[in-house]
């Protein structure tokens with residue numbers, strides 16, 4: 001059994017483009033970006049849709065007012081060459097986006113592909129809340 005431990009997280013660079021995203025994570029909300037031109041959502045949120053190039057995009061809260069959930073698509077537990085082992089994963093959300101993230105607050109040996117997970121937030125060194133995922137209880 002290898003329990004996940006909190007580890008030091010780098011501070012994201014806050015820009016005008018991502019400021020609303022990190023203001024929302026501070027309130028426990030995960031924002032995606034919806035493109036009104038192609039109808040698709042993307043992550044990490046950008047003003048210009050990476051799928052079609054349109055700038056007709058708007059914020060979309062994942063989980064629609066509840067807790068954002070997803071499913072582990074792939075993962076890797078990093079043990080060697082890191083001070084604190086952690087799980088790097090791709091999580092697919094029902095909103096149609098895939099997030100590169102960490103799986104936390106669990107036994108890292110129990111992580112499985114297809115596992116249901118829910119968003120949680122961990123502070124960076126300066127206190128910016130970073131979205132991560134933990135198994136659904």
Ligand SMILES: [Zn+2]
Pocket residue numbers: 035036037038039040049050051052053054
């Ligand atoms: Zn688009």
